[in-house]
Amino acid sequence: MKKFLLFDNDGVLVETEKWYYEANKKALKEIDVELEFDVYMEIMARGGTAWEAAQKLGRPKELIDEQRRRRDAYYQEFLLSEHIEIEGVLDVLEELSREYRMGIVTTARRVDFNLIHSQREIVKYMDFSLCVEEYPRAKPYADPYLAGMKKFGALQRECLVIEDSQRGLQAAVNAGIECAVVDNTFTATHDFSGAAFRIKALKELPLLLKSLKK
Structure with missing residues (x-):
């Protein structure tokens, strides 16, 4: 029982999941990395990270870390402004x-x-x-x-x-x-x-x- x-x-x-995707997409686009929805869904399904594409393209760790912080800020903006x-x-x-x-x-x-x-x-x-x-x-x-x-x-x-x-x-x-x-x-x-x-x-x-x- x-x-x-x-x-x-x-x-x-x-x-909230849509807005986490949008926050990642926005932050990655700022460093010329496109995060396609189907790619994100595959990553999400297996528990990976949206930043894999940036890593594969050779973006430096310091830049990725900075964009992660931006992602976090964008996500919090969405949480406060969007209907969830x-x-x-x-x-x-x-x-x-x-x-x-x-x-x-x-x-x-x-x-x-x-x-x-x-x-x-x-x-x-x-x-x-x-x-x-x-x-x-x-x-x-x-x-x-x-x-x-x-x-x-x-x-x-x-x-x-x-x-x-x-x-x-x-x-x-x-x-x-x-x-x-x-x-x-x-x-x-x-x-x-x-x-x-x-x-x-x-x-x-x-x-x-x-x-x-x-």
Whole structure:
């Protein structure tokens, strides 16, 4: 029986992935590197870095580091100015909080995570959040979800991961935890064949969890 829910953040609770891509694209273009969407999606799926193209073209490390800082600034500008809400998320979390303990496990930096949630109520339903600085290796490694499970003092079979990306799903699989993938047009090209469950929107999660009790 599921008792603990481990949510990815970006693309599941807030619609931020598009803007992270746009921030990377903008910063790379400033050093004459084009980041095509299909290339970015392949990189994202395996957990690589958008800066691989710059490295392959021989851009110096100092320049890449500077543009990464610019990327971070652009991304934060997008987070503050663009609409990143996903309709119905708070209603779902309120319903689930009556029966389940919940946490967020994300590859986002803590500074970005805090910026996203400073004016939102999502985290009030969570026991904890884990960001990329708070575990040894990022998704698709198992470390993030193993850390989340440890926070709860839970067993794999008691947990359900909710994800929207291939590398997030792989992290759950590597941790031995069942994963429900939420459809997201941004990650539609990813391979989700390893998912235990598929749902079209987060609002379907309560019904899925009820079905698992039977």
